[in-house]
Amino acid sequence: MVTQTFDFLYDFASPYTYLVHKVLPEIEARTGARAVYKPVLLGGIFKATGNISPLQVAAKLTYQSADIRRFVKHHNISYQHNPHFPVMTLNLMRGAIFATNTAYEKTYIDAVFDAMWIKGRKMDDPNTVFKVLTSADLPASQIIAGMAEPLVKSALITATQDAVDRGVFGAPTLFVEDEMFFGKDALPDLERALG
Secondary structure (H helix, E strand, C coil), X not given: CCCCEEEEEECCCCHHHHHHHHHHHHHHHHHXXXXXXXXXXXXXXXXXXXXXXXXXXXXXXXXXXXXXXXXHHHHCCCCCCCCCCCCCCHHHHHHHHHHCXXXXXXXXXXXXXXXXHCCCCCCCCHHHHHHHHXXXXXXXXXXXXXXXXXXXXXXXXXXXXXXXXXXXXXXXXXXXXXEEEECHHHHHHHHHHHC
């Protein structure tokens, strides 16, 4: 029997994407489907689509804080607003591209999300990134070197453009085949689509 999959387009920069990452295992357990993580660069998506960050809309930012508190409490998720926010995630997302389809892909994703949104680490600082990856027993030097590889850089650009071509305008975005679900509030609809 073939396991049903769905796409999860993510960037570590988004607190909402972190929250969805944390509840996806519950959805996978209930549906039997499996999330396929697809790294994209949120800044590139915003630029291509004319979208803006909630940081630039005061009322949206105020609402976001309350909304996140409710979600975290309901799902019993560990969360801390990152004091360094916004954090530039270009190299982290290149690292995610490099880690895709490796034995340590999930460990990399978990380690970076947790460093960003539980531990409040400054993840655009190379020394901090090295320490976080090393403490997660990841091949830190190899991953950091991979971030600079031309093929990795171009793969992230391509992945981001592919997302825009699919109609993506922000993160988190999920797809069941060609049907798009945006944001954490769409998770019940996603689960129904997974059947």
